[in-house]
Amino acid sequence: MFRYLPEQASDFAHKVDWINNLITDISVFFTVAIVGSMIAFAIIWRKRDGKDHETPRIEGSHFLEAVWTIVPTIISIYVAAYGYVIFDEMRDIPEDAPTVNVTGQMWRWDFLYPNGKKTTGELVVPVDEPVKLLMTSRDVLHSFFIPAMRVKMDVIPKQFTSLWFRPVKTGEYRVFCTEYCGRDHSSMLASLRVLSKADYERWLNDRSDEAKAARMKPADLGKELYTQKGCNACHSLDGSRLVGPSFLKLYGKEEALADGTTVKVDENYLSSSITNPNAQIVAGFPPNMMPSFAGQVTDDELFAMIEFIKSIEEPQQAAPAAVVQEDAAALAAMSPEQRGKRIYETKLCITCHSLDGSPLVGPTFKGLYGKSGKLADGSTYVADEEYIRNSVYDPASKVVEGFAPAMPSFQGQLSEEDVKDLIEFLKTVK
Amino acid sequence: MSHASAQPLKGPPHIHHMDSVTAYHAAKLGMWLFLATEILLFAVLFTAFAIYRWYNLEEFHAGSHHLNWILGMTNTAVLLFSSFTAALAVDAGQKGNNKAVVKLVGVTIACGAIFLIIKYFEYSSKYHHGYFPGQANYLEFKNFLGLYYCMTGLHALHVIIGMGLLTWVLLKAKKDRFSHDYYTPVEIGALYWHLVDLIWIYLFPLLYLVG
Amino acid sequence: MNAHSDTAHHEGKNYLNHERGLWSWLTTTDHKRIGLLYLYSILTFFLAGGVFALLMRTELARAGADIIQNPEVYNVYFTLHGVLMIFMFIVPGIPATMGNFLLPLMIGAKDVAFPRLNLFSWYIYVIGAVMAGFALIHPPDTGWTFYAPYSIKSGSSVVLMTAAAFVLGFSSILTGLNFIVTIHKLRAPGMTWFRLPVFVWGTYATAVIQTLATPVVGMTLVLLLMERVMGVGVFNPDLGGDPVLFEHLFWFYSHPVVYIMVLPAFGVIGEIIPVFSRKPLFGYKAVVFASVAIAGVSFIVWAHHMFVAGISDTAAKVFSILTFGVAIPTAVKVFNWVSTMYKGSITFATPMLYAIAFVFLFMIAGTTGIYLATLATDVFYHDTYFVVAHFHYTIQGGAVIGLIAALHFWFPKMSGKMYNETLAKIAFVLVVVGFNLTFLPQFVLGMEGMPRRYYDYPPEFQTLHTISTIGAFINGIGYTWALLNLAFAALFGKVKAPANPFNSLSLEWQTSSPPPHENFHTVPEVTDYPYAYGRPLSYENH
Structure with missing residues (x-):
């Protein structure tokens, strides 16, 4: 009864639907039972012939109170726990998921693929592969919602949010903006096209209509910025310690901070370290050394920088300008x-x-x-x-x-x- | 509300729906609840301050150096002293010493005025150096200064409201209204003033010293 | 309840006629008259908010642009519908109208603790409403939630509207404060805490939320205002602000606020069911504790509005579990109401019909809340029509139906007249049928993925939208019918109401209808709780 969710196109969709249908069944059962008994009571013990009949003075029952406190509690815990477990899976982004950057803007969606290809209003992904969406906004709050994939996440200016899914069938699906964002909120739509792997590769590498500049991979652009913006003065690529922490294997690391807390180096940490470097200083490094790059880099450049930092898995030689040896x-x-x-x-x-x-x-x-x-x-x-x-x-x-x-x-x-x-x-x- | 035709010179005003002892306790409970809402009002600003200080530690440190802690300290002393005179006024009210209430509440109001004058000088110096919203230097410390103006501005508004409330008390005392049986206005007026003082006690170190 | 019967008439003199003229109403400090002033005000805004709802539904009846050509106009309509219905109709809704009228009567007091403050609260409310009226010159299009940074960028008069909401909040705070002090200090002799009617308990729990949560949203709206006027950099990301903080602070109030709306309605249902079942309220103390528990838990569940707003997964999990904590006391209440009817002697008077409908609608409201508290499913349902439907089932199916039930139940006491029962029952059918027809399809729309606040939608959603629109009009006709029936009875009704037409035991029925200016001619003495029904025919003595 009451199975209205759209088609299941991601691998966790059936789990979401399972818990959803379980809640539906529990709800229908209790609603019918309670409302049914209420109506039954009302009919059986209705006042007849305009005269009240004698009623017992029942003031309550500790036993019943206990039962109808404990039973809903147990059901609640059960449902909450499954909701929690499935949610965990929906939030646990696979390490190997390629990242597509999503930028919301009144009232359009821009997508930037791992090889630098850009689209607007259409997201294309391969079937059976996990894909991670790393999202930000250029203006106000938006929210990225793909009903068929059962995923949704708000898109926030100056912050990064992410979601992932693994499509299980090819086809075309609707994408909605679900956070009210002004006049044409209801036109802020996009489509999701899930292609077979071969089709996807062909589509991704068809760059014929793009200018050369736009073809640069985010990580390559980041590498250029690394020297252009002078990051190389303080951050090495080979693990050696300069003024700031090395970028080698930085992404994903747990860093102990000067204030005693720890932080996992993720996109948000990297982004805030570039725009607001002194908020979270890694223990053992001097504060107030790095200037803020807020307003000096565009969002695309920020993306690129982060992708570049994520790419530094092996020691690299990068001729840091700061370490010029003179005899x-x-x-x-x-x-x-x-x-x-x-x-x-x-x-x-x-x-x-x-x-x-x-x-x-x-x-x-x-x-x-x-x-x-x-x-x-x-x-x-x-x-x-x-x-x-x-x-x-x-x-x-x-x-x-x-x-x-x-x-x-x-x-x-x-x-x-x-x-x-x-x-x-x-x-x-x- | 009151149907009293001849208001007695001393003693509680006649209230038709409760006796005077209940009225006293009701007024006090009402004031305490109101103070709770005031604290929650400021709680939002304290929360925002804590969060943005964590986001922008450096800016908050630097911003706080731009405040004149000597003026802040002076204002703290002025308010503490005024709280003391307000407390003495309650004592005098309890004893029915209306003359003393007039004097002590008068001093309290004067202290409030001194506080506001000092605050005015602080604001105007900020203005002259271009640290007001919309001016050139403001953007450098926008989060700190934004919260600084919100917090101290709201507090200054409370000082003004408190002075108004105490003026009402003062006028009543001038008419010789308070006695051992009836000193509710002095008490709730002083309660409000203590809150104004208390909030400043938190604002001063937070804004001027810690940053 | 063995209170002194106080029906001896001081012939013809009551609170409605002991003073006459508009001025006597505008300067009154009588809680009963202030209750009526609120009632007239909120019903005006209910009407206005309803008109905006019908305009929206008309536009949505078919896909594409129909009666509204510009989406901005649609956005303005849903904003005004929200602002009017939330801040100006249902928050003051039951507490300021029925609470004001009934609270002192129910506890055996002559008035609220601070009658002048009570009148002042109404004037503040009017000032807030007038400010909101001026905001209509360039009406805001932010939604009633005023989310930053859109509310900072929008060119409409957000400043005036948030200032109005702040002023309205201040009125709400003072009313709550007044009620708390009244309940603490002005109970009649013998009226112990556990002899208080559950409506008083509901109002008390509500007053606590009004007093403690409203200042937070007030300050938040002031900060938003400062952000727009001065650029203080608190919520604007371009100035280093954090828009998610606005959401936190906003929902810290705006989640508890739904309990401001619905807790008094719970109280109303708890009063009506025992009277028309001739049985004691089942589990009185459990019902009372459930009200207090709901009020308490309501303060720590706000972030369930933000599961996909970019908060940490840990926070989402904690708030999900806490949110389930609301379900349990709510379930306890429903079970107790239904059990009260067991072996009763049930009269299907209009208030009782509304109470029965309330239980049914609130079951749907409560169980659909589970989908939204559960993390995995809320990710899907958040900001879809499912939420819209759930919210309207709780607030319209709960609070508004509660208010309408209360108006019918206490109408004889307030007006001294009886209304036409048949016409009231027809209105009841229209309301309930229209309501379900409006919002049941919206659950399905939500399940199919239809996002909320959409001016236009893909064609596959059209059938359900059309049904919903038809339902909305039936619903609107039902409310208009019900209120006109009452208004007609109050103005032209010939049938005078006896002091206690429904044989209730609680104090407000032990004085004449309508009550005298000072409520009771002699101070009542209370010896039992107000639900001591069921001793063989004992009520006939009252």
Whole structure:
């Protein structure tokens, strides 16, 4: 009775339907039993001929109260437990599931496949293979719902959510947006096309109509960004320890954090570490070193970065810019300004202090030397040699107004000679 | 509601549907329940503060350095002192000493005014340095400052409401209304003022010191 | 209950006529009159909300654009339907109308603890309603849930509407606070806690939720308002805010709020069934504890609205289990109501018919709740028509039917007149048939995967939508008929009501109909609980 769920097209659909039908049967049984007895009581003991008949003064029964507390409790626990177990399976994403990125936007769905192919309004997947959808939104809340697969998940701006399913038959299925998202919410539809493996491969690799730029795999784009955005300065690909944790086998790892908690490195952690790096610092690494890339990378680039990090399973050589070995003789041959420039580039000053006047995490170096201004505590400073030396060794003591006290001390990392070289370099940045 | 034709100068006003002892207890229970709702009102902001501080630890630290803790501390002292005078006012009300109630409640209201003046200077300094919503520097500490303005703004609104309530008490005391049998308004007025103080006791370290 | 019979008439003088004129109503502090002021207000908004519902159903009768050409207009309609029905009709619904009227009478008090505050609450409610009215100039299209960030981006007057909801909430808080103090402090001599009628218990549990949950949504809406006006970065992801936090804070109130709606209705049913069965309420204490338990559990189940909102799997599991905790006290109540009828002497008066229908509808509402509490199935049903149908079975089948039952049951007490029983029964049939015809197909639609808040839908859903629309009109005619029948009886009815037409034992029936201004001429003394039916014909003495 009452079997209305749509066709079962994913491998866990029949389990969802099983628990659903069990609830239906229990519900129908109890509704019929209770409402039936109520109607029976009402008919059997109805008032006849307009006169009340004598009624017993029954005030209750502890036994019955116990029965109808315990029986629903047992049924509830049973149903809840099965709902829980099946849900676990629906949330347990297989390791080997290829990821399709889904982006919701008023009122369309964009899909990005593992090889870089993009579609809009149509999701194509192979049959009998698990597929993971990693989803985010460009504007407001949406929700991705495929009735035939029995899956649904909200899609949230600036956050990642995911779901997975394994289609068991080919065909075309409806996709709805189920979180109200404004005017054309009811037109925010897509179709899911499940193809045989061979058809899927053919479809996926048919890139004839795409421009070259769009053809780049997310992970490859991520690799370019890795050097382009300067991640390589602090994060190695071969497991060696630089300023920040290495990307080698980072994804999926349990990391102990500085505040004593642990976190599993998943898409959300990676994403928030890029946009809000200081919220969750891995134990043993200095805080406030990494600038936020919020607003500097697009969502697609964020996806790409994450895919790239996920791809680092083997040690890779990546010529990190930060670790440039110079021999002492070469250094001695340089002018102080040149040596200062080297320090500026290799000791990560470059991450926070620009040379072109733009304020990053710290003040720009352009025209810094000799400049005067206000400190956060209200006093004034003049950027002379002593001030700069002090700023290198004890940066927290004098923080320029409007900037966060984010810089670590370089005591022990830069010698007095190094600082002198750096100052010579600064004098040249006008 | 009251059908009393001749209001006695001292003693409880006549209420037709309950006796004066019940009325006193009812008013007190009502005020306590109201305080519970006030605490829940602020609880939302404290929850939001805890969550966003966890999200943006760095910003909250840096943001809190932009607050002037000396002014905050001064305001804490002012409010603590005003709570003390409010408590003394209840004692005076119980003894029917209406003159003392006028003086003590007057001091409490004055402290509220001092608090608001200091708060005004804090806000205006923020405004001049461009840390107001919509200004240039605001975005740097938007989560911290957003919550700072919401929390202190709502609290300041409560200070103003409390001052209004206490003014009503003061006017009653001027008319010599309170006695050993009837001092409910002083008591519930003071209760409300203690809540205003208590919330500040939490706001000050959270915003100015911990960040 | 062996209370002093207090039916000796001070001839002709009652709460309705002891003062006259509009001004005497607008300045009244009499809880009975304030109850009626609320009743007139909420029924106005019930009517308005119903019109929006019918407009939506008309549009949905067939796939494609029919009477509404622009989806934005449809979105505005469902938003206004939600806001009117939730914040302005059913939250004040039973507590502010029947609660105000009955609570002091039932506990033997002359009024609520703070009569002036009570009137003030009504004025706050009116101010909130007027603000909502001004919001109609550019009506909001966010849905009654105001989810961020859409509510931050939407160009409509969300600010005014959320401010209105905040003000309405404040009214609700003050009413709840007033009731709690009244029940604690103003019970008549001998009226111990376990002699309180279950309606009073229901109202008490409701008042606790009103007082403790409403401030949370109030502040949340203020934050949303600040976000729109000042950009404080609390819910807007572009400013580092977290929209999921809004959902948490919103549902922390808005789940308990469904119990604000339905707990007093449970109380109403608990009053009606014993009177028309001539039997004590079965398991009085179990029913009372169930009310309190539901109120308590209601505070810790909010995230079952968010199983697929991106909360952690652990949180989803915990909230699923906790949600099942609501099912048990609710089941206990149903079992006790049905058992009360066992070996009774059952009269099929209109209130009793509504009570029987209530049990049937609430069984469906409760059992369909299981699908939504169970994780694996909620993933499918979340935000589909299944949820819409479930919600309407609880709130319309529960709270609204409860209110209509209460209006019929206490109508003689409130108006001093009797209504036409035959016409009332016809209305009952229309209401129940129309209601089921509207919402049973919506369960099926949900099972087939039809999402909610859709202006248009794929053609395969059309038949069920058409049936649902037909049902909605029958339902609407039924409510209009029922209310017009009562209004006609109140205005032009010739049949005067006796003090106690249904031979009830609870205190409100021991005074005249309508009650005098001060409720009782002498303070009643209470010696037993109000369900001591079933001693052979003992009720004839009252």
